[in-house]
Amino acid sequence: MPQFDITAIFGGIGGLELGLEKAGHRTSLFCEADPDAVTVLRQRFPKVPVALDVRHTDELVERISRKSNLLTAGFPCTDLSQAGTTRGFSGGRSSLIRETIDLLRRRPFPNVLIENVPNWRHLHGGEYLREVLGALEDLGYRWAYRTIDARAFGLPQRRLRIFLYATLKGDPRDVLFHGDVTPEQRTIPLDEAAHGFYWTEGTRGLGWGEDCVPTLKGGSAIGIPAPPAILMPTMAIVTPDLVDVERLQGLSAGWTDFEERDSLVGGGRFNKRRRWMLVGNAVNVEVSGWIGKRLFDRKTFSGEPGEVLSAEDSWPAAAWFDGKVRRRVHLGTWPVNRKLKSLAGFLSKPGVPLSIRATAGFYKRINASRLSFKPGFVDAVGKHLRRMERLTGSEETKAKGPILTKAA
Template identity: 85%
Template sequence: MPQFDITAIFGGIGGLELGLHKAGHRTSLFCECDPEAVTVLRQQFPSIPVALDVRRTDELIERIARKSNLLTAGFPCTDLSQAGATRGFLGGRSSLIRETIELLRRRPFANVLIENVPNWRHLHGGEYLREVLSALEGLGYRWAYRTIDARAFGLPQRRLRIFLFATMKDDPRNVLFHGDIVPEDRAIPLNEAAHGFYWTEGTRGLGWGEDCVPTLKGGSAIGIPAPPAILMPTMEIVTPDLVDGERLQGFPSAWTEFEERDPVAGGGRFNRRRRWMLIGNAVNVEVSTWIGKRLRDRKVYSGDPGTVLSPGDSWPAVAWFDGKVRRRVDLGTWPVDRKRKPLADFLSKPGAPLSVRATAGFYKRIKASSLSRKPGFVEAVERHLRRMECQAGERKVKDLVLTKAA
């Protein structure tokens, strides 16, 4: 049962590494530049040093342990995500994966684990995924990637991410390709389960979730980190508490709850939006724990080798490279099917009612759009808006009475 020594670049708040630790592996170095994320890493992993700039390759190489044999890189999705500017590697954030390739050229690792959004394989004809895979091949790696949904691991969050494992010593399919479950997919009436959606959307999409929330993310269509909204079976609309946001990502409660930034990394205070950004950008802990166990208990994959990918083919959801040929493989996004609590029961906090302003903006957008929506949904949004307006009016009257009495 191999135990890996991890060098974690783009460490974020440690979701990928926390999961790998649960499977018995250990991190010897983080690299992260975001001040609040650095604070979380230093508080939650106090014995592990943190480098602050992946672009300082010389300094980084000097700090990497000689025995480190797994490089992890959940690199920024800012320029790849459909929620972002979709500039690809022309942007200044997602292109930092090139620093990973440069690091691998100068300090090889036997194994590499990379994570990012599914749009990585679609954007601009898949050229950015092609660039990374070609670079790994040029360095002597065999690779496999698979699109995986966090719901498979018992969490009511529909979160699809590409996990790419590259290795110089083994068959990469042995880590990612085990298990293929076809989940039950059914529509649930509004009054029988909670339904998640993005109140920041309404023109391009809803991010709708049946008994789950849509993908937690670090940004939104209106340019701010924000939690999704949840239409409860009672027809109330709430936004989940930060604690439940952390739990939906597989973290312990209050993982990001710190008052001050680290004085070395920078001054200032955490705030709610920044915490949502940290949580939304994190790698899901339950998924990474499963990968960590596959790394530890390596079982030979003996399934279908797949069909050969031609140079002009689009990137499939699952593929691998055996050292000579790239192949697509027919595997789904659920490697397991763990029992999942209904979303309404999963939430440990009541959540905050979606505000008048937020509801009014979303209601206006959804009414004007031609998006398909579940029967009764728009009416439920309108009823919530009227309730919130009524409560706001009552508070104003009460405040006016108290002011006059004073």
């Protein structure tokens, strides 16, 4: 297949397009509304123009290259994610995918690549995935989607995302359905590997990761960044440095490291909180790079067609539409199995110890909950809390200076 010319809607910080470009394709236009994300795009893709509002369809259509033949859309997951509002398309953010459908009606693209969270196929009976797929079918597209885990590409982050590819010509399975590897499932002792978890949880869940971090988040339902914690084999608990968070997304270290003075559009302060949000929302570069290679060097998929999906069936992890019938396909989330890097070995920075306040709150929740935890985990959290209390006490003593007795 030839090189694709990409129009990137909801460009974010360019993770999806960076992977596609590494595979040989090129981006001719971004569309992104977030001021700090625009700063990153203009710094990292200096030759690519940026439109600022997907809702300004007339302006957008005029700026799209006549040669552009691939529309990408990693649209906002805010209203679909379990960590978000779960309001669906009534929430005002995730419903912006409708603007993409309107754009396709105005300016057809022969190929479309969309990305979002797995909860897209579950939330409210799967009605929001059903709406988008139905709209694509009405426009004449055949489609295939598959849930893919970033861990398959050697990165110690458990990150499941739905990738949906739609095309007006050819078989969409040729891009997404090649490769199906069953990963080794093993339980690792706490002192033999680093384990990731969310210290903001602990009542109904934990977001646990064996030798990996759980899915990086852009933020909580109230928009506050929520970095995971890591229990190191030494039993220290840290939050990872932003440099390593960028690397976990397949980005180069410092991809979002720009000062406020570098901002090219108006907006809030470009600080660590904003960087966390941007990186947590990014599309993983390693996954998009794999898709880019499948687009560039397309090979015929010769697997089984799958089982017919009825209107009452729930959406499976992988499915496709041949132009007439929707079908369920039994595919796992690992299309490849690249050598997995250990989490402790992957980290290039020591990280920041989880604070007393954060640890104390988490420790209280896990002791009050009915959840089952890995043997030794609760004790490790308690030891970290006591260690931080001792360190804080020592620092306060030093700040006050030497204690003088009356005799002195």
